Amino acid sequence: MASTTQTPTAEPFLPSRRSLKALREASAGCRGCELYRDATQTVFGEGQRTAPMMLVGEQPGDREDVEGKPFVGPAGRVLDESLSEADIGRDDVYLTNAVKHFKWRQGRGKRRIHERPAMEEVRACLPWLEAELQAVDPEVVVCMGATAARALLGPKVRVTKDRGGFVEMTGGHLATATVHPSSLLRIDDPDQRRLARAEFVRDLSGAAARLA
Numbered sequence: 001m002a003s004t005t006q007t008p009t010a011e012p013f014l015p016s017r018r019s020l021k022a023l024r025e026a027s028a029g030c031r032g033c034e035l036y037r038d039a040t041q042t043v044f045g046e047g048q049r050t051a052p053m054m055l056v057g058e059q060p061g062d063r064e065d066v067e068g069k070p071f072v073g074p075a076g077r078v079l080d081e082s083l084s085e086a087d088i089g090r091d092d093v094y095l096t097n098a099v100k101h102f103k104w105r106q107g108r109g110k111r112r113i114h115e116r117p118a119m120e121e122v123r124a125c126l127p128w129l130e131a132e133l134q135a136v137d138p139e140v141v142v143c144m145g146a147t148a149a150r151a152l153l154g155p156k157v158r159v160t161k162d163r164g165g166f167v168e169m170t171g172g173h174l175a176t177a178t179v180h181p182s183s184l185l186r187i188d189d190p191d192q193r194r195l196a197r198a199e200f201v202r203d204l205s206g207a208a209a210r211l212a
Contacts, residue, residue, distance in 0.1 A: 008033040008124035020049055020135050023128065027100060033124040035101035035117070040065045045096025045132050052211050054094045054138040054173075055079075056129065057180055058147040062112050065102035070095045075182035082181065082197065086204040094136050098151040099125045122151050133173065141173050142207045145180030153177065164203055166210060174210055178203035 010032030015022045024044045030036060043060035046069055063073030071079050083090055099122055104112040117125075129151065133141070143149040149157045152175060153167065159177045169175050179200055187193040 008120060009127065010125055011127045014127055014131055018131050018135055020045075020132070023131050023135060027128055030100065030128070032127075033101075033121050035099065035103050035121055038104065039101035041068050042100045043068055043070055043097065043102070044100060044128075045094055046070055047094030047096075047136075048091065049136060051092060051094035051136055052139045053088070053092070053142065053207060054096065054133070054136055054140070055142045055144060056148040056152065057095075057097045057144045059097050059099035059114075059117055060102045061114060061182075062102065062104070065104075065112075070097055071181075074185055075180065078181040078184050078197075082201050082204060085201045086208060088204060088208050094132070094138060096129065096132055098122050098129055098148045100128055101125075117147065119150070119155075122147060126151060133171065137171075138173060140207050140210050141169065141175040142204065143175060143177045145183070148180075149177040164206055176203070176207055176210075 010030050013026060013030045013032055015026040027042045027044045030042055043064045057071065060070060061073045061075060064070055080090055083093070099117045103115045103117050103121070105115050107113040141152065143152055146159050149159055152169065157177060159179060163178050164176065166174050166176050181200065184193060184196050184200060187196055
């Protein structure tokens with residue numbers, strides 16, 4: 001087995017064949033960092049191989065960890081509703097996360113509370129995300145939240161300042177940043193929540209408008 005005692009990385013676990021099917025199967029055995037120890041399973045990306053748009057979040061949540069699919073929990077419902085408002089079909093995008101295992105701490109009772117992955121863990125998982133980008137080859141990549149944005153666009157990106165703008169990544173993909181849909185769930189004031197939701201939908205619509 002590949003040693004992960006030095007710098008954690010998933011690179012040794014990637015298959016020689018880089019199709020989505022081969023990547024998904026190989027990711028189930030990833031031990032590139034320590035997050036796999038407390039996670040139920042790897043949650044790989046999901047969507048069409050030829051999807052023109054890729055949406056990248058931070059990491060799976062509790063429901064995603066249990067079901068093995070990305071964006072099936074509360075944030076996923078917000079995303080589905082927002083995609084619909086932006087006239088984007090979920091089947092027309094590829095959904096994934098910067099980190100493929102759920103990082104959590106124990107709350108009261110059996111509740112598992114989300115913890116943001118460390119940048120070392122994000123970097124360790126980056127080979128999977130880069131392989132997904134190569135396999136899908138989307139026209140536009142939407143980084144949802146700071147973790148995804150920094151993983152793909154660098155440490156200087158600030159979602160609140162840079163959201164809605166576009167940069168060209170290596171490989172020719174256009175990338176943009178926006179908030180993570182889970183952030184909308186944390187807004188208590190109904191008016192502020194509606195405004196934030198409208199801004200999120202506008203960002204998604206702006207990304208769709210850049211498709212050829």
